Amino acid sequence: MTRRWMMIVAMLAGLALFAAACGGSADTSGDTSAEDGSTEEAAADGASAAADAGGDGIVGLITKNETNPFFVKMREGAQAKADELGVELRAFAGEGDDDNASQVQALEDLIAADATGVMITPADTIAIVPTVEKAREAGLTVIALDTPLDPLDAADATFATDNFRAGELIGEWAAATIDDPDNAKIALLNINPNQPTVGVLRNQGFLTGFGIDVGDPNMWGDEDDPRIVGQDVTDGNEEGGRSAMERLIAIDPDINVVYTLNEPAAAGAKLALDAAGLEALIVSVDGSCPGVEDVADGNVGATAMQFPLLMASLGVEAIATGEIPPNSEGIDFYNTGVELITDAPVDGVESQTTEFGLENCWG
Amino acid sequence: MVSDEKTTDDRAERRPTDQLAAAEGIAGSAVGDVASFEQSQSPLDRLQRFLHSRPLVSPSVVLLLAFLFFSIAGDRFFTATNTSTILAQVMIIGTLGIAQTLVILTGGIDLSVGAITLFASVVMGKLAVGWGWNPWLALLFGIGIGLACGAANGLLVTRLKLPPFIATLGTLSVFGALAQWFSENQTLRSTDVQEQASNLLWFGRVWEPLSGFRVTYGVVFMLLLYAFFTFALSRTTWGEHVYATGDEPETARLVGINTSRVLLSVYVVAGLLAGLAGWLWIGRIGAVSPIPIVNANLESITAVVIGGTSLFGGRGLVLGTLIGALIVGVFDSGLSVLGFEPLWRVFAIGVLVLVAVALDQWIRRVGK
């Protein structure tokens, strides 16, 4: 019996090898000399995160998940600042982008631990509020990071990227870069059908920047501008970006501007365009290192960079010192900054080079 | 005695055909005349029996109708490019669907296939690009990881006797965490992978037999896997024992089938397929990404169910799963071409699943 199924496994392996061998004839192995500095760097960071800072105050950090490099970077920034200030960082994460229960539990743990304050990227901006109120009643300073609570003033402060501005920057840049913006054909690659706030802000910001009437600014999909070929969802990953782009190409292969809500989706969209032998200007948001490299390589035209590390370290500082900075001008939260990254600057839109981008990128 | 009578009554109620046959009363060949049920069947009974004996018919009809409908309703749907794109889009789910079908045929479920795929793909990428291993060795190692994960699932199910749902729910997290740890959350970009391990991208390459009809190597490979497993399940003792184990495990044991070995083999093969899917995955997304393949498990189960395989085990065909995956792909593409918002695609697939499961329940009641 053992022999029997090992036989089958062997046959399958044979099939795989056969396929592999066929591939080999086309193109064998490339250069194997590694130059992956970022990997080692991340490993070193991981080690330092494990070190216990000790000290009096406890600062909590609750993220949506622990897989997204954005949140990983956030934790690194928070840890570095906590070490510097001699406070203890306790990091928690949900199991996914809509895991409210884990976040509630983490908040309760921090209340019980008598923490000084907590930074949270809420999975559910409304459902978390009662627990946040409990924490504030218990004397914790609560700072919403990246995503505002609903209502916004449920937190003591909100430190976030101005996502609308991020979208606006790439929108303005795209309109100034393509030849004939009045006859552009635009594909919009969003996050998911739930239309989370961050996704809506980036999308509507992009359209505003491009000069398109957005209708209701609280949702996407209600625009009637004929330049919009279609909107689709990507789940913010490569496969989603690729599939969504493929579907939109089926609607109109002449698409020449592609908005993507983040860089993995942009990479997927690029792949779909390449596979179809098409060219289009892709813009994105985030400022992750692979994303900035895609800009440097010309795969993506421009990306709007945000600063999670700064966001978290400012948060730790505010909680530890008790000094909360006022909201930025014109918006009701503290803007931790957004920069347009491109190697093809245009007049009237302030931008930074990919060199700057590679120095400041995350993940 | 009492229970015997009860079952007899039960049967009499539920089996009008038997009563009819009995009423005809041809002594000495009673088994024969209950076999000649044709006269006493309603058209619905006939349909039920027909669908029971031809499990591919209902999913094929749905696929064909959906394809025709979208071709007529949306003029950009039926093009060489779009058709080949749909194939490329179902490549991963189709491959994982084979693994899922095997497990579901034994009456189990594998919630960890997506996590294994991710784990295998990040191992391949990291070893080849990050550590500078020979890319072919890295590839084999990654596939081996898939196999090992499958073996772990199989041992949990057969040795520790954990229900497959629980065992793979656990390993879903374990393998997912291992993938995250190993990848250190780094995305390896297309250009780096291309330079150092282009073999990992091999399945993304394109063969264009007709203008615009671009078949990726990965699609061809998936179709070969389907051919292989169709043969293995229908023509070998292994396949026979997989079905028997899922159909009625106790009967299988009594006729001398080592059901726990069959189960182990199925989970190992499923892991191996998930490992291969990791290779396909890299070809599909053109990079090595640590982002979990969120819907891989549910979508592979969806494809299996829509394809007519029974979640109760023992009944179904891998080809059904291919058709199921294509149905999902056709609806995704077709509704998009017609301008429906993405949420209606989700809605449509949900309805299809419900219809498929209800149909399965009805068909399975044949002869009862």
Added chain:
Amino acid sequence: MTTTPTATATPVLEGRGLTKRFGHVTAIEDSNFELLPGEILAVIGDNGAGKSSLIKCLCGAYTPDEGEILLDGEPVQFRSPIDARALGIETVYQNLAVSPGRDIAQNMYLGRERRKPGVMGSLFRVLDKAYMRDHARQQLSDLGLLTIQDITQAVETLSGGQRQGVAVARAAAFATRVVIMDEPTAALGVKESRRVLELIKDVRDRGLPIILISHNMPHVFEVADRIHIHRLGRRVAVVSPESHTMSDTVAIMTGAMVVSPEEGGTP
């Protein structure tokens, strides 16, 4: 009819002093059993009398704690039903006789599939489907069951009687020494039961001795040559349907009547 026919022939299958315990519960104790060549031996007993444990010892599902089993006079040991099967003892289990989703031919050969000759069969384990279908059809035809026309239809699409027919045909096809049938008519209607009883007699007439476990007295009296009565974990009597009435038998089974050794009672 003689009441102690053991003297005339060597039993095909014999149990001597069989005992099986489960913790504190003794299922069978020092129980004897004899099956003679060419007979249908019915085994009856009230629920909990231990007849099911006795049969499981004889078909290899249980290993007895004490006592020995002899096949054609030779002591044998079964570690599983597979061991018993290898020695020509086939069992038709009550509820688990067939795999419902598999077709008739597949069920006939389940667990002992015929493989193609040569490397395809030995290395790749490829099935010889044509062979199995032909032989399954042949077997059914020999037993007068060929009215089941489509050998590739799933067993679950058959009636209860037809399913039992498939199970019996399988047992008859592969048994060389003994067929054990556990409640073969329990789930069947009147008409189908009758046909299965005919089938059982057909198999006996082909020379195979049969052990029939049944609760149904009329069925037992219709086909059995001898009746083994089990009570409180042991054999209390072996009677003949000619020498005892149905109510006698039930009385013995429930302990209302005690049988002397001359009449078939066992000490």
